Amino acid sequence: MSKILMLCGDFGEDYEVMVPFQALQAVGHTVHAVAPDKKSGDWVMTAIHDFEGQQTYSEKPGHRFALNASFADIDPAAYDALVIPGGRAPEYLRMNTRVVEITRHFLAADKPVAAICHGAQLLAATGLIKGRRISAYPACQVEVELAGAEYMGIAIDGAVTDGKLVTAPAWPAHPAWIAQFLAVLGTRISL
Template sequence: MARLLLIAGDFVEDYEIMVPFQALQAMGHEVDAVCPEKREGDRIRTAIHDFEGDQTYTEKPGHDFTLNATFAEVEVAGYDGLVIPGGRAPEYLRLDERVLEMVRHFFEHEKPVAAICHGAQLLAAAVSLEGRRVSAYPACAPEVRLAGGDYAEIEVDQAVSSGKLVTAPAWPAHPAWLMQFNALL
């Protein structure tokens, strides 16, 4: 099975870290969850984003998530794929040059990448999305387009694959998103 890197940060979307972290392990993959400036055993805060009929999602406190690897010790060459959950974390993670270098590695070496929701913000900051069909939370569509991507307007429970990249708009897409990512692994 594959060895996967999951990059997250405080106020990552709760379901978008918890579900893939557990589901990918249940499929037999090894998943190392890391956060800049944090070590194995440290916790990050999560937020629950829900769709309740407002103009955008609502946000509520989520569970704390315990990291199982140390960011400073990551050697990206040893990983077969990358998982980027959404929430508010990608907004500031994209300012960290080491995070951007890590993301670039997976694209440069044509390794599978799964990004969901606001994870597209991190993709757009790290690499050109030229020639790729990319889904994300609709508010990230301008960033996908500015990075050269073809923004995929799909239902919230769907995912889209473009080469080695699998993207989805939000956590209701977990079954489709994880199935497509697993097929690439």
């Protein structure tokens, strides 16, 4: 099974942090959740984003999500894949040089990467998505296109696989993107 790195930060979207963290472990993968300047046992605050009929999502307090690895100890070469949850965290994580370097490592090495919702902001910050097909929350379309990628305006519960890169617009797409990511990872599930 794969060893997966998950890049977290305060106000990442609750479902986009917790659901993949648990689901990927449930099928046998090791998932290390980290955040800049935090160590194993620290936590980040999540936010719950919902679609309630306004022009954009609403935001409510989420949970304290416990990290299980220390950011300072991360060697991206030791990981097989990367997951980037959405929410507000990617907006400021893309300003962290080390986070961008880590993300760039996975893309440059053609390792499996999954980015959900606003996670595309971090992908765009790497400068390595030109020519790729990327789904993201619709508000990220401009950044995706400025980075030279093709924005895929798909249904909120859909996902796009481009090589080893899996992207999705928001948490309603968990069944689609997790299934596609498991296929990219080569995960076999026995029932």
